[in-house]
Amino acid sequence: EDKVVQSPLSLVVHEGDTVTLNCSYEVTNFRSLLWYKQEKKAPTFLFMLTSSGIEKKSGRLSSILDKKELFSILNITATQTGDSAIYLCALSPSGNTPLVFGKGTRLSVIA
C-alpha cells in the first residue's frame, strides 16, 4: 500500500529561524511528489518533484527529492508568521491513482 509519513507532526519556531520538514514515502510506482501549504482552507500547491537531486525553489521555500532513499524535504528560511500553516506532502503514483497525502506538519511561527 502506498504510504506517506511526515515529520515532525508539529513544530513551533521563532521568526527568522530556518525549518526543515520531512516526508518519507513508500510507493509501488512513483510518478511525482507534491508539497502543499494549507492555511485556513484549501491546500495550495507549492512544488512538484519528479527527479532526484534537483532542488525546486520559490522565494524562501525550497524542496528536494531523494528517490533512492524515498524522502523529500521542504526548507523554509527566514521564517515569517505568515508561514504558519499545515504543510502537506502528497504522493502521485503512476497510472490512474489519486494523490496519497501524509498527515501534514503543523508549523507555527511566533514573533
Next chain:
Amino acid sequence: NAGVMQNPRHLVRRRGQEARLRCSPMKGHSHVYWYRQLPEEGLKFMVYLQKENIIDESGMPKERFSAEFPKEGPSILRIQQVVRGDSAAYFCASSPRLGGKNTEAFFGQGTRLTVV
C-alpha cells in the same frame, strides 16, 4: 479563470438528514477527486471521477456515501443519514488529465460539514 468552486462552504445537518456537497472543477478539467479531512488528520482520498464515470471509489465508505459527476453540472458528493462521525472538511480537487504536464491537483476551498 475561476478556480475549483465548492458549495456550500459550511453545512450543518442533524443526525439522519442528507448532506449534498457540490464541486465545480476548473474550466477544462475533466478529473475530479473528493477528499475528507478529519481534525488533526491529513487529506484522505474518497473517490475519483471523470465525467459520467466513477474511476476509483476505494476510499468511499460502503454505505450512505455516493458520488457522481454528470455530463452537465457539478460533481456531487452525497451523504445519506448523516452521523456525528461524518463531521469533517470535504475537499474537492480537479486536474486536467492524468499523465499530462500539469499533474498537480487544484483544490477547492472545501465544505465544512457539521452534524449535530
